[in-house]
Structures are given as C-alpha cells and as structure tokens.
Amino acid sequence: MRSKVKNFNDFKLNKQILTSVEEEGYKTPTAIQIKAIPLVLAGHDILGIAPTGTGKTAAFVLPLLKKISHAQGNSPRALILAPTKELVLQIENNVRTYSKFTDIRTVVLYGGIGPTTQINSIKEGVDIIVCTPGRLLEIYTRGKLILKGIKTLVLDEADKMMDMGFMPQIRKILEVIPVKRQNLLFSATMPEKVLKLSEEFLEFPVVVEVAPSATTAETIDQKVYYLPNKRTKVNLLEHFLHQEKFNRVIVFVKSRKTADAISKYIERKGYGEIRVLHSNKGQNTRINAMNDFKGGDVRVLVTTDVSSRGIDVSDVSHVINFDIPVIYEDYVHRIGRTGRALKTGTSITFVVESEIYHLKKIQTMINQKIPVVEIPEGVTIIKTGYDEQQEMNREIDRQKRIENPDFKGAFHEKKPRPASRPEWNRRGKGKKKGRR
Numbered sequence: 001m002r003s004k005v006k007n008f009n010d011f012k013l014n015k016q017i018l019t020s021v022e023e024e025g026y027k028t029p030t031a032i033q034i035k036a037i038p039l040v041l042a043g044h045d046i047l048g049i050a051p052t053g054t055g056k057t058a059a060f061v062l063p064l065l066k067k068i069s070h071a072q073g074n075s076p077r078a079l080i081l082a083p084t085k086e087l088v089l090q091i092e093n094n095v096r097t098y099s100k101f102t103d104i105r106t107v108v109l110y111g112g113i114g115p116t117t118q119i120n121s122i123k124e125g126v127d128i129i130v131c132t133p134g135r136l137l138e139i140y141t142r143g144k145l146i147l148k149g150i151k152t153l154v155l156d157e158a159d160k161m162m163d164m165g166f167m168p169q170i171r172k173i174l175e176v177i178p179v180k181r182q183n184l185l186f187s188a189t190m191p192e193k194v195l196k197l198s199e200e201f202l203e204f205p206v207v208v209e210v211a212p213s214a215t216t217a218e219t220i221d222q223k224v225y226y227l228p229n230k231r232t233k234v235n236l237l238e239h240f241l242h243q244e245k246f247n248r249v250i251v252f253v254k255s256r257k258t259a260d261a262i263s264k265y266i267e268r269k270g271y272g273e274i275r276v277l278h279s280n281k282g283q284n285t286r287i288n289a290m291n292d293f294k295g296g297d298v299r300v301l302v303t304t305d306v307s308s309r310g311i312d313v314s315d316v317s318h319v320i321n322f323d324i325p326v327i328y329e330d331y332v333h334r335i336g337r338t339g340r341a342l343k344t345g346t347s348i349t350f351v352v353e354s355e356i357y358h359l360k361k362i363q364t365m366i367n368q369k370i371p372v373v374e375i376p377e378g379v380t381i382i383k384t385g386y387d388e389q390q391e392m393n394r395e396i397d398r399q400k401r402i403e404n405p406d407f408k409g410a411f412h413e414k415k416p417r418p419a420s421r422p423e424w425n426r427r428g429k430g431k432k433k434g435r436r
Contacts, residue, residue, distance in 0.1 A: 052336025
C-alpha cells in the first residue's frame with residue numbers, strides 16, 4: 001500500500017474530507033497514515049505505534065469520518081477516549097477541522113466544569129464523542145447518554161490510559177458499549193505490560209508500527225546539559241531566552257511549585273509573554289493559555305506533564321526539560337511537542353547529578369545516546385548549597401538501592417548525636433561551626 005499511496009486522494013476519502021485536508025495544507029500522508037488509514041477503513045482492530053508528532057490523530061480521525069459519512073440519529077456511533085482534558089480538546093479540534101464540510105456532530109466531554117452544557121449538547125444529537133473516561137461514565141450513569149450504537153472505540157495515548165489507573169473505568173465502559181465493534185489504539189510508546197492489558201479488548205489486532213515503540217522523531221535535535229544545581233539551571237534557561245531563535249518555547253518541570261516559581265522569575269525579567277499550565281489551574285485558564293500559545297501571543301509556556309500529550313502546535317521552536325521526567329515514556333511525548341509535522345525542532349534537557357540515573361534509563365528506552373553539550377560561556381555557575389547537595393546524595397543512594405537492594409549508602413542509618421551540645425546551641429550564643 002505504501003508504494004501506491006502518493007497523496008490523500010489515494011485513500012478514497014469523501015470529497016468533503018479531502019477538501020478540508022487540502023485547506024489545512026497537507027499534501028503527502030505520513031508513514032503512520034499510509035499504513036493505518038486503509039486498515040481502519042477495512043474494519044481491522046489496530047494497535048498503532050509511531051513517534052509523537054507524526055500524524056497519529058489524523059490516522060484514525062480521517063477514516064473514522066469516512067465511515068460515519070454524515071449525521072444520523074441522536075446517539076453516538078464513535079467513541080474516542082483520551083487521558084487528559086488537553087488531549088481531548090486537541091482531538092476535538094482535529095475532528096472539527098476535518099469534518100467542517102460535513103454535517104457530522106461532535107461532542108466533547110471532560111471534567112473540571114459542570115456537566116449541564118455537555119448534556120445539553122448530547123441532547124441535540126451526536127455522532128462522535130471525544131472524552132475522558134471519568135466524565136463519560138458520570139454522564140452515562142445519570143441516564144443522559146445512550147452508548148448502544150457505538151461501532152468504533154478509539155483509545156488515544158493508550159499507554160497513558162492504561163498506565164495511569166484508567167483500566168477500572170475503561171472496563172466499565174467496555175461493559176456498556178456493544179461487544180461487536182472496531183477497536184483502535186494509538187500511542188508513541190507501548191510498554192510490555194500495556195500490550196498485555198490491551199489483549200483484553202483487541203480482537204486479532206494488526207500492529208501498525210512505523211518506528212519502534214518509544215522512538216523519537218528524526219526531525220528533533222536533542223541535547224543534554226550537565227549542570228550542578230537548580231540555580232544554574234535557571235541561569236542557563238535565562239541565557240537561552242536572551243536569544244531570538246527561542247521564539248516559541250515549552251519548559252517542562254516536575255512540580256506545580258517549580259512551574260509557578262519559574263514563570264514568575266521569567267515574567268519579572270521581561271522575556272516576553274508567559275503562561276503556566278498545571279493541574280491547579282482552572283479549566284478556562286488552561287484553555288486560554290493554550291489558545292494564546294497556539295496563536296503566537298505567548299512566547300514561553302511553563303508546564304508540568306499534564307500537557308506533555310495535549311499540545312499540538314506546529315511551530316514550537318524549543319522544548320526545554322528543566323527537570324528530567326521520571327516516567328520515562330513522558331520524555332518522548334515532551335520532546336514530541338517540537339519537530340511536529342516533519343518540521344525541525346530542538347529539545348534541551350537539563351540534568352543535575354541526581355538525574356543522571358533517569359537520563360541513562362531514557363537513553364536505553366529510546367535506544368539513543370543524547371549528545372552532551374558544554375555550558376555556554378557567560379552562564380553563571382552557582383556553587384551547590386549544602387542542603388541541595390544532601391538532597392541529591394539521598395536521591396542517588398535511593399537509586400543505587402533500586403539497582404542493588406543490599407547497597408548501604410551514606411544515609412542508610414542515623415548517626416548518634418554527640419553527648420554534649422556546643423555552648424551556642426544550648427544558649428543561642430556563639431558562632432556555629434562545622435557546616436560549610
């Protein structure tokens with residue numbers, strides 16, 4: 001099939017769908033689209049694996065729209081599940097874009113807001129539902145949604161769906177939708193345990209793999225900087241934001257606290273418009289921040305992994321991993337926010353001593369050695385404080401115990417206090433000694 005397909009016309013899609021694809025400027029299908037679209041149209045169950053940013057969403061949306069063809073009845077015929085609100089909204093945007101010249105009706109369901117508006121949309125009639133599992137079950141158990149007409153089930157980012165504790169909810173959904181249906185699972189990574197779980201509901205699937213699981217896109221230039229501490233990370237980030245080529249940047253961090261602190265620092269320094277995304281932000285705030293970033297009004301987006309799979313912006317110049325992810329598959333999804341749609345992009349990862357362990361695991365997973373780059377001249381290197389160094393040492397000991405349970409590190413037992421305390425500690429006088 002690959003040798004026969006030269007453009008989207010070769011898929012025999014509806015004229016209305018082809019017109020929308022043409023308006024979006026897409027001419028040549030990607031590898032995952034070439035392999036998956038004919039199989040989906042033929043009714044096969046699919047397990048699709050491809051690097052982030054290579055067109056997986058269109059690989060299931062386009063044939064799905066072809067099969068649905070037009071509006072019919074009041075109940076949904078296709079159900080698309082995704083792990084996060086951001087990804088749900090991204091998929092919905094793709095569905096609406098490709099179906100804009102049809103009368104196909106799409107309803108999006110997610111938490112964080114009241115369900116009344118979403119229920120009213122369902123009452124008006126729906127062909128495709130894009131949703132998170134929890135909100136779908138909430139509305140279904142209220143008796144506001146009929147699912148007996150579902151003919152196609154799609155799980156996008158299937159690894160995350162199953163690996164984040166969604167399986168109980170997914171099993172409940174499988175109990176209330178028709179047994180006879182087509183199942184499509186797509187993701188950039190597919191760990192072995194997830195593959196086993198997928199066997200519960202895939203019927204003789206065709207595995208569509210355009211690159212090994214957890215492969216990064218070739219269009220992404222990956223770099224690593226070894227740094228002594230967090231403060232030097234901030235200095236290097238500031239160094240990059242001085243450069244005009246860093247014109248649309250996503251900074252990934254591990255915690256909401258770090259995200260807020262970095263955004264406030266960048267804002268004070270005046271490096272352009274900045275927005276923050278994490279789970280403590282309200283839904284409208286998150287949607288507006290994403291739209292502003294997509295529209296080019298925001299230069300820097302600081303976010304936790306809540307957005308590593310929900311940002312579809314074609315012109316992200318750089319992804320910066322301020323903190324390395326400890327869920328290693330997230331590295332692939334993070335850096336996949338750049339270099340999308342065959343465009344080039346740059347991924348930069350900051351690594352302190354206690355993160356080297358995770359970097360090695362990531363490199364093993366992607367089967368690739370990421371080049372290490374020297375710290376640029378002009379970046380101030382801060383001396384690591386005592387408390388931060390102790391924290392890193394404890395983390396390194398923990399990592400060593402994971403690899404060797406018999407390992408006894410510097411922090412495996414509490415040292416006894418001296419029998420007598422110095423005079424300054426008993427009376428609050430004198431000069432403290434010993435800590436440097």
